[in-house]
Amino acid sequence: MTIRTLAAAFGAALLCQFAVSPNVFAAGSSAHWVTAWATALQPIPQRADLPPLYRAPDVAGRTVRQIVYPTLSGQSARIHLSNEYGKTPLVVDDLRIARSAGGAAALGNGAVHVTFGGKGAVSIPAGGELDSDPVAVDVVAGAPYAISAMMGPEQRIVAWHRVSNQVNYVSTPGNHTGDASAEAFRGRFTQFVWVTGLSVDAPSAATVAAIGDSITDGMRSSLNQNKRWPDALTRRIAASGEKTTAVVNLGISGNRLLSDSPCYGDALARRFERDVLDAPGVKAAILLIGINDINFAAMPAHGGLDCDFPHTTISAADLIAGYQRVIAAAHHRGVKVFGATLTPASLPAQREGIRVAVNQWIRTSHAFDGVVDFDAALRDQAQSDRLQRAFDSGDHIHPSDAGYAAMAAAVPVDALVNSMRK
Structure with a gap:
């Protein structure tokens, strides 16, 4: 999936500041990856007269924290990002995963950096999608996890999973991916964005x-x-x-x-x-x-x-x-x-x-x-x-x-x- 969707746009990706390097495709190739959590994206209608129900929150230069519940345990995980309906690159300057402590709070000192081709920042071209490098994290089936992404300075939401039945969070401006406290996460929304899968190594x-x-x-x-x-x-x-x-x-x-x-x-x-x-x-x-x-x-x-x-x-x-x-x-x-x-x-x-x-x-x-x-x-x-x-x-x-x-x-x-x- 990663190779198929990124290959066509790889030339464009090289123009981005944090372009995806080819070695990301081989990351974790010997593992047995199994999807433990996933959601499906849908495009947001792009028109000036959108009703409030279809207006996305402002995320440019802010941290988006989403709460997911994996259904399979493992000690190594990958996070899947999708820019399926994007018209511009999806820029993530920092990404971390931590066990949720309830609401927007995360367990202290538990946040794990997520990388892409060894880099902490990534730019995914329009229409592309990408798996992260494997990260060592103790995933427990049924437990909530906070996935926190510091978004690029011009990032907009153009696609989402609209009915998440889950409250997710947007911070005040700045990088709050490592915050255990919920204090900076004052915005709330009930959609999933960009993170469309979490897989674990589970033979x-x-x-x-x-x-x-x-x-x-x-x-x-x-x-x-x-x-x-x-x-x-x-x-x-x-x-x-x-x-x-x-x-x-x-x-x-x-x-x-x-x-x-x-x-x-x-x-x-x-x-x-x-x-x-x-x-x-x-x-x-x-x-x-x-x-x-x-x-x-x-x-x-x-x-x-x-x-x-x-x-x-x-x-x-x-x-x-x-x-x-x-x-x-x-x-x-x-x-x-x-x-x-x-x-x-x-x-x-x-x-x-x-x-x-x-x-x-x-x-x-x-x-x-x-x-x-x-x-x-x-x-x-x-x-x-x-x-x-x-x-x-x-x-x-x-x-x-x-x-x-x-x-x-x-x-x-x-x-x-x-x-x-x-």
Whole structure:
């Protein structure tokens, strides 16, 4: 992934003050890298009339501290940075990782410098992405880590993971990457930026990638509580005594299988290779996508920022063809795919008919390597087009924390883990 994305822009990178040197590509080549935490980026619409929801914080010459929860333990780690949607270089003057002490605080004297090709500063060209050098750090599965980046003097945020359900922090001007105190981190935001992966050297381990839309993203789950269904699945796997399986969340709220969006990222069928197949150590994916494809055709078009554009009309056959493309791409790379049924969303009859037909195909086609029946886990037994009341967050589409827990309980863990060992 690093070689592929940086090779085309390498000439441009050489013009940057802290250009990436070729030896970074070989760093840690003998290790067995497995993704322990990840997120997926989406571009921020670039227009003057953005609503407040899409305005990014000022980070130029400041330190951005993000809190991540790895799902796999190790003693050596790499941090993955992405400038996928950038139009100018991504400049990081200093990067450190430390165990979080809660909020914006970090454990004192625990910050570890992260380097790139032996250098403490890095400039990643527009469209590029890069793994750090391996760093010696004790990563404990389930514990929070603070990744602190001192940004270049002209750096702007043009892409993010918008719904993080995690409070992250921006400092006052200056380099505060080594600060244990939270005092300088007065700005708060609930997105992830630039840091899209943390991998650990973990022989015999493998990663499950949960990928989909807002229901995988954990929309309306409790802030800072890790109550998304992939989080609950992580805890369930850990409770079973399994220590070599990581779970990462690559859902994007608003995402569709077949259509790009100005706000909700590239179509999943297009981003699947980058976000899942290119992530180190991924051996299986759980795919839950399609409800927005069904719904967005009915959303009214409007002037200004129209996040639902294009309002594409789709059929069950269109979604099935998209699933088949994803499955074929995964199988080509030796990755197993578990198909998840689309959950109830109180749809009108015509759209509900598409959902039911798609779910029937997922259950009976045997096209997937396994099935996760989220629909059966969440639906009201008396009204199958609706969520059970206890599992409804209140908008009749997104589950509550209890609903997300029920989804995790519906995953056939033994079959999932065993599929990755074959």
